Amino acid sequence: MRRGWLVACLILLGVFGTALFVSLDYSLSDSLGPGAGFFPFWLSVIGGALTVAIMVQVSRSPAPAGADLVSGSDRAAVMRSIALLVALGITAAALEPLGYRLTMLLFVPGVLLLLGVRSPIPVALCALAGSFGVFHVFYHWLKVPLPIGMLGI
């Protein structure tokens, strides 16, 4: 967990540093009082200082033995999580060109198979319900606009 905190702190320092640098492009004050850069500038400074304080605190504490080791089962779970995120990314990219129904007709069975569901009938039923069923409920009943792709589906 200690390494995780240190990595998180480094990322936070990067974010606050970038924000500090960018906020210098905006005016800190103008004729009416504080400018557009005032709040982000001081937030970046405070955030950076707090992050450094966490880093000091974490790095001064003793590391527990055996920490930061990823077990075999953890690795499998991490791979499943990464695959889920990739599936979500592909879904986002395909949503407008293919439309909601076609995208979800591929996404739902894909995720179910990824998570270990092998029975074809439940997978097919879920795919139909998640794509055409959900589209019908949201688009026609709840009037929530969902994308229709270039194939008109």
Add this chain to the structure above:
Amino acid sequence: MDTLQHLMTGLAAAMSLQNLAFALIGCTLGTLIGVLPGLGPAAGTAILIPLTFKLDPTGALIMLSAIYYGAMYGGTITSVLINVPGEAASVVTCFDGHAMAKQGRGGTALGIAAIGSFIGGIFATLALIVVAPPLARFALSFGPPEFFALMLVGLCLVTGLAGQSLLAGLTMAVLGLLIAMVGIDPVRGAPRFTFGIPSLYDGVGFIPVVMGLFGVSEILLTVEKPYREVIKTNLASLLPSREEWRRSVGAIGRGTGIGFLLGLIPGVGAIIPTFIAYILEKRLSKTPERFGHGAIEGVAAPETANNAYANASMIPLLTLGIPSSPTIAVLMGAFIVNGLTPGPFLFKERPDLVWAVIASFLLGNVLLLIINLPLVGLWARLLRLPYQYVCVGTLLFCVIGAYSLQQNVFDIGVMIVCGVIGYGMRKIEMPIAPLVLGLILGPFLEKSLRTSLEMSGGDFTIFLTRPLCLGLLVVAGIVLIGSALRWAPAEVREASD
């Protein structure tokens, strides 16, 4: 008299067939969320926001509020039957609720939890009706400096009381405030941190962020969780025996008081009232050794406190515009999506809406009791639903919710990124609540600060020369110092955990 009149108007609106249906759907969906593995109230409320996009604001808020307190009750079922709290507030219920289930008294545990939740919820809502109007009237006298100080107090309370680490909580609050700066500057109208991306001109959407932080990250964590066993218990007998009633009455009364009082303080979180209610009952009991082995007071007190807290925590939101917890922050986001800003002005400008929502709490608690007692067997069966189907359903709702608010695929990307961030934060136990609160309060906080400084010509002493503002800043300082003294050793311990 004015309050009574508003309440009657609100009750009439809430009792319309349409709004009753919304409350019923909300309670059912909320309980479902609480029951289903891997979904907490914050994630559940967030992913169901798209259901309400095209509803009128009153119906939408009635439904989302019902989802919130429905989810708070749904967590009890998992605590009792599988010893896994559906949400943090139900942790304490596991101690005696699961022990009761193992003794074949699961039905009685769920029954007393539903009855206690009902009583706690009704009393807290009645107290809300009494407390909220004068508090809102008082808050109307606040100027920008007072609102700035008040929001600072809210942020400090949530950061200081809710998290394990004060430094991490403060850092996350600052990060949330900074993310809220993305978009058009609210005072000058110039773009900030948009990096030439048109989708960022409207800022980083609150809904995709909370869906990512709570919904997607919970799914990623659920994928790692092992299989859990649902124990078989007697669910036929839901009503407690005469002796169990005798033991529960005092516990329910005390739980109501504790839950309500702590619900008024932003940042306390639902887990603290439940623990205090449990510990108090154990201390007051002549047979404390029964606790942890199926004492009915050990279920009645925390469950009552939990629901009283859930209803009372709407008071800071509705009267002051301060969200007490991440789930309340999600509800505040839903208000904003509907073009409404919670706070004292809402009481003044939209009393019809506020009172309809408050009146719906009364009806919602009745509906919750009606759907929970007879349907407890159904909820228990739903616990056996394989997690894979829950994951797919949740991801579907997340994609729809992130996309449909602005019909922008970019928001799905924001949700995925926030999902990864939320997953990482949960893995290292970095607090998420302050980030969410910072994000939602950011624009209001900045506007109040800048308007205050414009009023004073850039002179910061404006915050020190107004007595109420000064008082609030002192409270914020005390909260932070108190939290620092309390958490300093824990931070070191946690880092080396």
